[in-house]
Amino acid sequence: MQNKGLVKLFAVLFGLVSIYQLSFTFKANQIERNAKEIAISKVSDTEVDYRAKRSNEEANYLESIATDTVFNLGIAKFTYNEVKEKAMNLGLDLKGGINVILQVSVKDILKGLANNSKNPIFNKALDDASELQKNSQNTYLEDFFKAFDAIKGDTKLASPDIFYTKALDGEIDGSMSDDEVKQVIQTKIDESIISAFEVLRKRIDEFGVTSPNIQRLGTSGRILVELPGVKDIERATGLLQSTAQLEFWDAYKGEDYFTFLSQANEVLKGIVNPKPEVQKAEGDDEENATDSKIDELLGDTTTDSTAVAANPLFDLIRGQGYPGGPVIAKFEIKDKAKVDEYLNMPQVRALLPVEQRYVKFAFGKPEKDSELIDLYALIGNRDNTPELSGAVVTDARNAFGPTGKPEVSMQMNAKGAKIWEEMTGRAYSQGTQIAIVLDNIVYSAPGVTSGPIAGGNSSISGSFTLNEAVDLANVLRAGKLPARADIIQSEVVGPSLGQEAIDNGKLSFMIALALVLVWMIIYYGKAGGFADIAMALNILLIFGILSGLGAVLTLPGIAGIVLTIGMSVDANVIIYERIREEIAKGKALKEAIQDGFNNALSSILDANITTGLTALILFIFGTGPIKGFATTLLIGIGTSLFTAIFITRLLIDWYVNRGGKLVFSTALTKNLFRNLNIEFLQKRKIAYIVSGVFLLISLGSLLTEGLDQGVDFVGGRTYQVRFAQDVNPTEITATLSNAFGSADAKTFGDANQLKITTKYKVNETGAEVDEEMRIELYKALQPHLDGLSYEDFISDADTKTVGLMKYYKVTPTIADDIKQASFWAILGSLIVVFLYILMRFKKWQFSLGAVLAVFHDVLIVLGVFSLTYKFLPFSMEIDQAFIAAILTVIGYSLNDTVIVFDRIREYLNEHSSWNFGKVINVSLSSTLGRTLNTSSTTLVVLLAIFIFGGDSIRGFMFALIVGIVVGTYSSLFIATPLMYDTISSAEKRKGREASKTQKKEVLK
Known part of the structure; x- marks a missing residue:
């Protein structure tokens, strides 16, 4: 060398x-x-x-x-x-934390650009675009343009009541065509999403998370945020979703509006209770009153949902504000939507005096450990815009108020300071309050007791914790989002579950490494020891590169490294088997080593390039942990090539040059797989029948039983819950189905741990809905939690052993996108590999044989999952991790096949007199040792991860194990025979004719 x-x-x-x-x-x-x-x-x-x-x-x-x-x-x-x-950065599954994909509402941005247009065609196009999005791969803006074009008639986008507005003056005018307007709107949308991205980045920077990751995903308005190590999940999601829409409104006195509530209640009786009251028996009123008092004493304020409310609005009131204050009444949080619906009914709003017809009802921020919220009446206007907004705020800081409680102090610019002075002067003279509203929630409504406030200083007070005050100041400094940002996919992992994953990953890593190191010495003797040294350097380099690149290490990433250990053996096995062949030909040791390395190089490169191509596609299409798996696999392929080809060679040359003797085998393996001559082609019909039966069974099961599709592909929420005692998943499923309408609970690992999946409220994305779901889950599971409190159930303690360990949410829209991306990832990998093999071997039959064998492998793996997912004791959901496994199987199967094809190409050149069938049989026989050695080594590694690697990747490993077994079989009995059967008869005759010509020459 x-x-x-x-x-x-x-x-x-x-x-x-x-x-x-x-x-x-x-x-x-x-x-x-x-x-x-x-x-x-x-x-x-x-x-x-x-x-x-x-x-x-x-x-x-x-x-x-x-x-x-x-x-x-x-x-x-x-x-x-x-x-x-x-x-080194640890991923979510190793450190705990939260991973979300936010969808910036392009619909809201369009409404803002159109100045909240009331144009019916514009608004119908918005609604139609929302419907199209459910089954579309387009961006929302593309679907909006499509929907608008379908119904526009003579209406133009540049109409005065759509986009020809003051806000877009100078960029859009009435003479512009729709295509010209579309370009401007596209630019504006891009600017708004970039603005949202920057606002979120600033907030995250202020939040103080270690190694955060924030990425814009294409042009769809989606933003990926990963916050490893975050423990206060509710705080983090609130920080991400808050639009920071700060507004200042004059507030009416609450007592002035209590009479209005009384009038509204009377009107609502006729709307909510249209039927005449049933005649009551004498004494019923007294008995009902007594029952009501008993219920109140017992704390039972619930009512039968089917019963008719005697006072639709008043029955919901739980208290009033103080005299002269801005609070009208207090309601329970759960009744907020109903009260809001009642107050905005046209029949109810018709009760308001003409001068108050634009009143804006708003709810306050609930106090800590309270289920009650305050109702306010704010002085509105025709445009529903505040007199003063957060745009004037130049700085915000958390501070402590006169009472020592946390609050947020703000400084306004000159324009804001002037308006603030006018508003506070008016409130002082009238004895009213100014409501400070953030994202449609009244945080405080202070009165003004010492005259107009000059200088633009103000503060927001309320029942803040210190963290809440810090976060609020943070979002105000960072600025408001241009539109709301909904969480359409999220994954939350508790820190204790992350520590378990680290422990399991270490254990599986050490066991797999030990098994491979020992096996190499058993099989190749001293030469195996040199391969082990190279492998140890390989592992060091992988971790060093990951750390140097700032890459995130995930549990699938550890699996990728461990799998790389198994696959890195492949290059050494190919080299050592070639050296053994050269020694068997009678060559001297140094010459055999030289030729062995040279002859193995082509096969090694082809095999690793095909695997690398599938890993690259996985990296492009994958997200989160799957991208981590692809990253480590790609790095591992590169370092494995370097250590196997160069480091092993250095060590062997050093040893041989010092007079050492190597035989590349031991007493047990010296003659193993030697002088084999198996007639593989003669057995191909049997193989076709066996494969045909397996394929029919697989297709039959897929068509009848289907697959256990995870929330990645269908949408929904998944919760991983651990109990102190073993639980019955069937019983839990029945209980949860009553709470959520439909739910599915499966044992996940040990019998005291369940994976719970539901599609209940899957289309609702607000943080309050996520919290509501967790509360309902806790209530439903409470009989099985041995008195565990809700706080401990959702706790983020590092030592947590029971409760909610992890939860995951995917909305149907993004689930459809994941499914499409997975399909294209698999199809793309097959096309790329087909073209690569065609380029390398010059015959389309080689490519066809390899790709058909891969289809065969994928269908059988899918069939096995379809047949067994109902009874195997671990999760076999079809999700993104499963797609990663399928792509890995594709790469591994092709790796095996390419090694065989490379030997066929070599023998075709060396033995032109052999007929084509003999070339194939000899090629398969000569590579059998390498094929079985590598496959068995990789299987040992995978089994170590499967047994010791933890519940979360057991299904992933099972797919790989099945895939390696089937892939090894198909490379021997499917890929090469199919290639042979598609080669033309003329090609097959070339060898026979060459042989006959050679015999005639000898006779002459």
Whole structure:
């Protein structure tokens, strides 16, 4: 091998850089362990809310050393912040946290650009676009243009009541065509989404999350946000979804509107209770009153949902505001939507005096640990726009008010300061309040007691916690979102579940590594030991590169690394088998090593390129953890090639040049797979029959039983719940079906853990709906939770062992997109590989044989999942992880097939006198040792991960195990025979004719 010195230098430098990069991870882990110990020593577990206090102590300690030098390497010193930045990033499934995809509402942006147009065609086009989106791969804007064009008639987008508005003056005029307007609107939408992205990025930066990830996904208005390590999930989702639409409104006195509520209640009696009252028996009123008092004493304020409310509005009131204050009445949070519906009915609003017909009813922010919210009446106007908005706020800071409670202080610009002075002066003179409204929620409604407030200073007070005040100041500084952002996909993982995943990943990694290292020595002796050294360097390089690139390590990523260990053996096996062949021909050891490496290179490159192509497609189409799997697989392929081809060669040459002797086998394996001559082609008809039967069974099951499609493909919510005792999934399913209409509970791992899936309220995306779902889930499961409180059920404690461990949500729209992306990922990988094989082997029959064999493998894997998902004791949902497994199976199956094809091509060139059938049989026989060796090694690795790697990737591993077995079979009995059967008779005769010609020449 030439340039040995350069390879040595590169290997040493590469190894040192990897160790350097990983040293930051070890140091960061050490510091964080120390922080936990300090927090535990300061806060006893007997204290109230000790978990939150320990978490705060830990955070305070780490913040206190943020700029201190904590790592001294002699030539350089690093602060904790620098160490943390350089440490390896752990993904959601290893560290806990939240991963969401936000959909910025393009519909709301369009309404804003059109100044909330009342044009019926415009609004119908918006509604039609929303319907189209349910089964469309287009962006919302594309579907809006499509819907508008279908119904527009003579109406133009540049109409004065659509986009020819003051806001777009100078960019759109009445003479512009629809196509010209579309270009302007597209630009405006892009600008708004970029603005939303920047606002969210600023908020996340202020939030102080370690290694956050925020990406804009194409042009669809979707934004991916990953916040590993976040524990307060409700706080994080609130931060992301708040539009920060700050408004200041004058408020009416609450007592002035209580009479209106009384009048509204009377009107509603005729609307809600249209039937005449049933004649009551004498004494009923007294008996009902007594029952009502008993219920009140017992705390039972619920009513039969089928019963008729005697006072539709008044029955919902739970209290009044103080005299002279802005609160009209208090209601329960659960009744908010109903009260809002009642107050906005035309018959009810008709009761308002003419001068108050634009009144705006709004609800307040609920106080902590309270189920009640206040109702306010704000002085509105025809345009429903506030006199003063948050656009005038130049700065916002969290502070403490006169009573010592957290609040948010704001500073306004000159224009805002002038209007604020006018509003506060008016409120002072009239004795009224000013409501401070954020995202349609009244946070506070202070009165003005000391005259007009000059200078533009104001504050928002309320029942804030310190974190809430910090977050509110944060979102106000970052600015408002141009439109609401709904969470259409989310995954939440508890930190204790993440720690379990790390432990399981380490265990499976060490077991798989030990098995492979030992096997290589058993099979190849000393040469196997050199391969092991190269493999150890390979692992170091993989982790070093991941750390250096700032890539995120996920549980599927660990699986990718462990799988790389199994697959990295393949290159060494190919090389060693070729060396053994050269030695068997009688060549000297050094010559055999030289020729073995040279002859193996083509096969190694072809095999790894085909696997790399499928991994690349997986990286392009995958998201989150699946992208992590593809990343580690791609890196692993590159480092495996380097270590197998160069490092192993260096070690072998060093040993041989010192006089060492290598035989590349042991007493057990010396003659294993030697001098085989199996007639594979003669057995192809039997193989076709066997495969045909399996394919028919698979297709039959797929058509009748189908697959267990996960929420990735159908939408819904999934909850992973762990109980203190074993539970019956059938019983839980029945209980949850009563609560959610339909639900499915399956054992997930141990018998005390369930995976619960429901499509209940799947189209509702607000954070309050997610919270409502968690509450309902807790109520339904309460009989099985052994007295666990709701706070402990959803707790984010690092040591949590029971309760809600993880939940995942996908809306139907994005589920359809995931399904489409998965389809294109699989199809794209097959097309790319077909073209690559065609380019390398010059015959379309090779490509066809390989791709048909892959179809065969995929169908059988799907069939196995369809046949077994109902009774196997682990999750076999078809989700994005399963698609990753299918693509990996495709890559592995092609890897096997390409090795065989490469040997066929070699023998065709070397043995032109052989007939084509003999070439194939000999090629398959000569590569059988490599095929079985690599497959068995990889299977051992996969079994280690399957058994010890944890519940969350067991189905993923099962798909790979089935795929490797079927892929090995198909490369021997399907791909090559199919290629042979599609080769023309003329091609097959070439070898026979060459053989006859050669015999005639000898006779002459």
